[in-house]
Amino acid sequence: xxxxxxxxxxxxxxxxxxxxxxxxxxxxxxxxxxxxxxxxxxxxxxxxxxxxxxxxxxxxxxxxxxxxxxxxxxxxxxxxxxxxxxxxxxxxxxxxxx
Numbered sequence: 001x002x003x004x005x006x007x008x009x010x011x012x013x014x015x016x017x018x019x020x021x022x023x024x025x026x027x028x029x030x031x032x033x034x035x036x037x038x039x040x041x042x043x044x045x046x047x048x049x050x051x052x053x054x055x056x057x058x059x060x061x062x063x064x065x066x067x068x069x070x071x072x073x074x075x076x077x078x079x080x081x082x083x084x085x086x087x088x089x090x091x092x093x094x095x096x097x098x
Contacts, residue, residue: 013091020087027083031076033068040076042083 001009024042031038035057039047051057057065 017088017091021084024080024084024087029076029079029083031072031074031079033071033075035065035068036072038069038072038076040080042080044077044080 021042027042028047029040029042031040035052037050037052039049041047051065
């Protein structure tokens with residue numbers, strides 16, 4: 001394989017990585033707990049936030065609600081990371097690509 005072929009292959013791989021990352025960024029991931037539902041895009045930006053069972057929340061439940069929000073966020077981030085690994089995992093050995 002000559003240097004030109006290697007460069008072309010590297011450029012194709014870079015385009016493939018960029019395309020897959022853009023696909024992930026455009027996707028929506030829903031994190032959900034018993035009381036909270038949060039939707040993020042693949043960039044981990046919040047798209048929407050919804051309280052579930054709102055009628056059951058009172059002032060005494062504030063701390064628990066905060067915990068539920070954190071659970072929902074972690075759930076969504078786990079889904080984003082899993083999708084990123086599924087689409088870009090084969091490139092993980094190439095340092096500095098993402």
